[in-house]
Structure formats: C-alpha cells, structure tokens
Amino acid sequence: MIDLGSQRLKGRVALVSGGLRGIGLACVERFLAEGAEVVLTDLEAPDTDHAAATLARLGQAASYVQANVAQEDDWAKVLSAVTERHGKLHILVNNAGIDLTGPVAETSLEGWRRIMSINVDGVFLGVRTFVPLMAASGADFRGGASIVNVSSIMGLVGMSEVSGYNASKGAVRLFTKSIALEFAEKKMPIRANSLHPGFVMTPLLQEGFQRWVDKGVAGKAQDLVDLMSSKTPIGRLADPSELASAVFFLASSDSSYMTGSELVVDGGWTAQ
Amino acid sequence: MGHVQRHSHWEIAVKRLEGKVALVTGGTSGIGAGTVERLCAEGARVIFTGSNQAAADAVCAATGALFIRHDVTDVSAWDGLMARILEEYGRLDIAFANAGTENGDGSIESIGIEGWNTIIGVNLTGVMLTVQHAMRAMARNPEGPVGSIIVNSSMNAHRAMGNFVAYSVSKTAVLALVKSSAVHSGNRKYKIRVNAVLPGVVETAMIANLIEKSGDPAATRAAYEGLSPMGRMASVDEVAGLVAWLASDETRFCSGSEFTMDGASTAGMNGV
Numbered sequence: 001m002i003d004l005g006s007q008r009l010k011g012r013v014a015l016v017s018g019g020l021r022g023i024g025l026a027c028v029e030r031f032l033a034e035g036a037e038v039v040l041t042d043l044e045a046p047d048t049d050h051a052a053a054t055l056a057r058l059g060q061a062a063s064y065v066q067a068n069v070a071q072e073d074d075w076a077k078v079l080s081a082v083t084e085r086h087g088k089l090h091i092l093v094n095n096a097g098i099d100l101t102g103p104v105a106e107t108s109l110e111g112w113r114r115i116m117s118i119n120v121d122g123v124f125l126g127v128r129t130f131v132p133l134m135a136a137s138g139a140d141f142r143g144g145a146s147i148v149n150v151s152s153i154m155g156l157v158g159m160s161e162v163s164g165y166n167a168s169k170g171a172v173r174l175f176t177k178s179i180a181l182e183f184a185e186k187k188m189p190i191r192a193n194s195l196h197p198g199f200v201m202t203p204l205l206q207e208g209f210q211r212w213v214d215k216g217v218a219g220k221a222q223d224l225v226d227l228m229s230s231k232t233p234i235g236r237l238a239d240p241s242e243l244a245s246a247v248f249f250l251a252s253s254d255s256s257y258m259t260g261s262e263l264v265v266d267g268g269w270t271a272q
Numbered sequence: 273m274g275h276v277q278r279h280s281h282w283e284i285a286v287k288r289l290e291g292k293v294a295l296v297t298g299g300t301s302g303i304g305a306g307t308v309e310r311l312c313a314e315g316a317r318v319i320f321t322g323s324n325q326a327a328a329d330a331v332c333a334a335t336g337a338l339f340i341r342h343d344v345t346d347v348s349a350w351d352g353l354m355a356r357i358l359e360e361y362g363r364l365d366i367a368f369a370n371a372g373t374e375n376g377d378g379s380i381e382s383i384g385i386e387g388w389n390t391i392i393g394v395n396l397t398g399v400m401l402t403v404q405h406a407m408r409a410m411a412r413n414p415e416g417p418v419g420s421i422i423v424n425s426s427m428n429a430h431r432a433m434g435n436f437v438a439y440s441v442s443k444t445a446v447l448a449l450v451k452s453s454a455v456h457s458g459n460r461k462y463k464i465r466v467n468a469v470l471p472g473v474v475e476t477a478m479i480a481n482l483i484e485k486s487g488d489p490a491a492t493r494a495a496y497e498g499l500s501p502m503g504r505m506a507s508v509d510e511v512a513g514l515v516a517w518l519a520s521d522e523t524r525f526c527s528g529s530e531f532t533m534d535g536a537s538t539a540g541m542n543g544v
Contacts, residue, residue, distance in 0.1 A: 177539040184501035184536045198525075233458025234465075238525040245522040254513035257472070257506040260539025264529040268458050271451040271528025 010035030013086040018096030022202030026240035041067040069096045069122030075129040088137035091251040094123040095150045100164040119168035138189025143256030147192040149176045180260030191259035198266025199228045200238040233268030287315030288520040293361040296320040298371030300327040302476035306508035310516045344371045344398030366519040367406030369399045370424040374439045395442030417462035425468040427534040454528030465527040472534030475505040500535030
C-alpha cells in the first residue's frame with residue numbers, strides 16, 4: 001500500500017457508483033484517506049452482512065444509497081441524498097459495471113440490453129443527473145469538478161467473445177470525450193476523463209474467471225490468473241488500489257489541465 | 273528562461289518521492305525546470321542536465337538540485353554522467369527524458385537536412401540514449417531492477433503540425449520507443465516502468481517569448497490559447513504534477529502508456 005495520510009481531497013465531496021466492491025470500494029477508501037466525504041451507491045440493501053460491515057468500517061465520512069445505475073428513478077434518489085447531506089459534488093466516479101462473454105451468435109438481446117443499460121446508460125444517467133450540481137461546485141477547487149468514467153482496455157482493443165463488453169466500454173470512452181469537449185467549450189468547471197484498467201483482481205474478474213472454469217475453458221480460476229499475469233508485461237494482475245491511485249490523480253487538482261484524456265492502467269498490456 | 277516560479281497551491285502533504293533519485297534532462301527551463309522543482313518538493317534528490325549555466329544556477333538555488341552540464345546527443349558523455357550519478361547517489365529511480373528542440377524545423381518542403389538532423393538527434397536519439405542509460409542504471413539498483421522512466425512527447429504525436437515536420441515525427445516516434453522499452457522491461461522481469469506524457473501547449477518562457485516577439489502578441493496568444501477547448505494553455509506546474517505522479521509508486525501498474533494532458537485539445541477533431 002502507498003503511504004497515505006495526506007489530505008489532498010479535504011473539503012471535497014465524492015460519489016462512487018458500485019462502491020461496495022472492487023475498484024469502486026478502493027476509490028471510496030482512497031478518497032476517505034485523502035480527507036474527502038464520500039457517498040457510495042450499489043445494488044445491495046444496506047443491511048446485508050457485507051454492506052453493513054463495509055459501511056461500518058468506512059466510518060462517518062461515508063454514506064450509502066442503495067441504487068441501480070440503470071434506473072432513472074434511482075438516480076433522482078441519489079441526487080436528493082447528495083444534495084441533502086452535502087449540497088455539492090466535486091468528484092463523480094461512474095464505476096458500476098458488469099461483464100458479458102460468449103459468441104456473438106449466442107448473445108441474447110436481453111443480455112445485450114442488460115450490459116448496455118448498466119455500463120452505458122448508467123454512466124450517461126450519472127453524468128446527466130449531476131452536471132448541474134458539479135457545475136455549481138466546480139469553482140471550489142483548482143481544476144474544478146472531476147468526472148471519472150471507468151471504461152477498460154476492452155474499450156480500446158477488441159477481444160474474441162467479449163463483443164458486448166467491448167461495445168459498452170468503447171461507448172464510455174467516446175461519451176467521455178464528447179462531454180469533456182462540451183464542458184470545456186462552455187467554460188463549465190467540470191473535467192471528464194476515462195479510466196482503462198487492464199486485468200484487476202476484483203470480484204467481477206474472479207466471478208468471470210469462475211464462469212470460464214465452469215465452461216471447461218480452464219481447470220481452475222488460478223490457472224487463468226497465472227495465464228493473464230504471464231501475458232501482462234508487468235507480470236501480474238493489478239490490485240484495485242492501483243486503479244484508485246489513478247482515480248485519485250484525476251480527482252485531485254494535480255490533473256487540472258487533464259480533460260478528454262484516457263488513462264490506461266494495464267501493466268503494459270496494450271503496449272505490446 | 274531559467275526563472276523558477278514558486279507554486280504555493282501545490283497540495284503536497286506527503287513526500288511521495290522521499291529516498292528516490294531522479295534525473296531530468298533539459299532541466300534548466302520550462303517543463304524541465306518545473307519538474308525539477310516538483311520532484312524536489314516531493315522529497316526526491318534530483319540531478320538535472322542542460323547547457324545554460326546561468327539558468328541552471330537559478331534552478332539549483334531555488335531547489336537544491338544538482339546540475340551537471342551535459343548534452344543528450346553527446347554519445348560519449350553518457351557513461352561519465354551515469355557513473356557520476358551512481359557514484360554520488362548509489363542508485364537511480366526516476367528519469368525524465370525531457371530535453372527537446374524545434375530549432376530549424378519547417379514544413380516537408382522547406383526543412384533543411386541540418387534542422388532535421390538536429391531535431392531528430394535531440395528529440396529522438398537523445399531520448400533513446402536517456403531511456404537506454406536510465407534503464408541500464410536502474411537495472412543495477414541495490415534491491416533489484418526497479419524505477420520509473422518518463423518520456424516527454426507531445427499532443428503533436430497524434431496531431432501533426434504542417435510547419436513542424438521534424439518535431440511532429442520525433443514526438444510520434446518516441447511513443448514507439450516507450451512501448452518497445454516497456455515491453456522489453458517486462459520481458460526481462462524488471463520492475464522498471466516506461467511511460468510517455470503528451471502535454472498540450474504549455475506556457476513556458478519559450479512560448480511567452482515567441483508570443484512577445486510575434487508581430488501581433490495578442491493574436492498569437494489567442495491562437496495558442498484557442499488550441500484547447502478550455503481556452504488556455506497549460507502551466508508548467510500542471511505538467512510537473514503529472515510527471516511526479518508517474519514518478520511515484522502510485523503508478524506501479526502503469527507501463528507502456530501515453531498520458532495526455534492537453535485540455536481536451538486532441539479529444540475532438542479541432543486539429544492543432
């Protein structure tokens with residue numbers, strides 16, 4: 001772990017979707033360590049064992065709203081919660097996402113629409129919901145408010161039997177560039193950038209690997225971890241905290257001139 | 273040139289680079305000088321190179337960094353430079369290949385072979401020599417091959433300028449150098465990362481001078497500022513913040529990547 005203890009986000013309010021697990025949870029933890037107040041959303045009811053234990057550990061500076069990013073009504077609920085508790089928003093991390101694998105000829109329209117509704121609609125709705133509040137909050141800090149949309153290296157390069165996920169993450173990449181241009185041209189104090197993780201040890205990845213094992217592609221999930229590690233120049237998968245450190249950079253004033261950019265954190269995967 | 277501004281708004285509460293030794297080429301002015309200052313502020317011990325002694329003295333006085341007169345294109349002087357760094361500091365953790373020129377550039381029709389060779393010599397061969405010698409030195413670090421190498425490319429790597437053919441070519445070429453070097457490092461199981469930064473127009477003393485000496489300073493300034501949809505140039509410290517982040521352990525999983533910081537200049541199709 002990086003030695004934290006600095007408070008470089010003190011006074012800022014952050015919202016993270018999909019904040020109970022994986023990269024989202026790592027972002028929440030990092031923001032809290034940097035002195036921010038954080039609202040996180042996820043699908044789980046707050047009184048499940050996992051959610052309750054996680055929220056208790058995160059402490060008073062964090063608060064939780066149960067919400068599905070694909071539901072417009074749920075975003076209205078999130079906006080009310082953020083507005084009532086904080087009255088401002090400086091950092092929005094649209095992180096919630098799901099995967100979808102399989103041959104394109106066997107992909108159901110239902111499955112296709114589900115991944116698009118979460119990975120693409122969810123990002124659009126998050127941005128649309130919070131642009132006015134972020135525009136009003138952006139002048140508080142150098143570099144303004146910051147939106148980080150979590151895409152993937154699968155938003156940059158294709159992979160066989162990942163067509164739905166590829167399409168959804170590619171959409172996030174260009175959606176982000178368009179809103180970055182819009183905010184810049186209108187002199188709105190909001191920056192927008194996309195994050196492109198490579199293979200990260202998250203629950204989503206581990207569940208995906210398990211599905212490959214169930215299909216008989218590999219003997220056990222660890223074999224797939226080893227295979228992906230061997231194909232990554234850095235020789236291992238990422239820890240979620242290593243993505244959170246990139247999101248932290250994008251959230252901080254150090255990235256004040258960065259908007260419309262794509263941050264690739266992939267251990268060299270797409271360089272080769 | 274050589275004037276180093278103090279930036280009290282840097283949000284540095286933790287010295288991320290304590291104990292690290294850094295080399296910055298072309299460190300006497302502009303982005304180089306700003307980066308020397310930022311790396312020192314984060315706790316690194318910094319050696320910088322260049323040719324302007326008076327400018328170097330000012331940087332040394334402001335930062336406590338060590339200046340060594342050295343020309344990146346002087347092949348025979350590299351071994352001596354690295355020997356001196358390793359002798360005095362015992363290690364190398366960070367190298368910022370920053371020295372660059374556009375002196376003698378022109379369009380494909382007008383450029384002379386002398387201008388072409390100068391620019392390719394500094395911006396491409398000089399960067400190759402920097403990365404080569406930095407990686408060799410980092411490979412011999414006491415605890416094993418570890419370090420971070422950062423190459424200063426430009427947004428012009430992806431948006432060529434008609435009247436700066438050699439500069440545009442050199443800035444694209446170094447991206448392949450970065451990726452090849454990153455993949456090589458992975459092949460050797462090194463923990464040496466190699467990444468590129470691609471700044472937009474940065475308001476350096478050199479640019480300020482160009483504006484002042486143009487026939488119409490107001491129009492020239494507006495033209496530079498208009499290259500970004502944000503309507504302004506980057507400041508030196510904004511690029512230095514990106515370099516410092518890449519130099520730190522925050523980016524242990526980043527290698528072979530391009531980090532664009534250009535105020536959305538290349539996010540759209542405005543052209544530069």
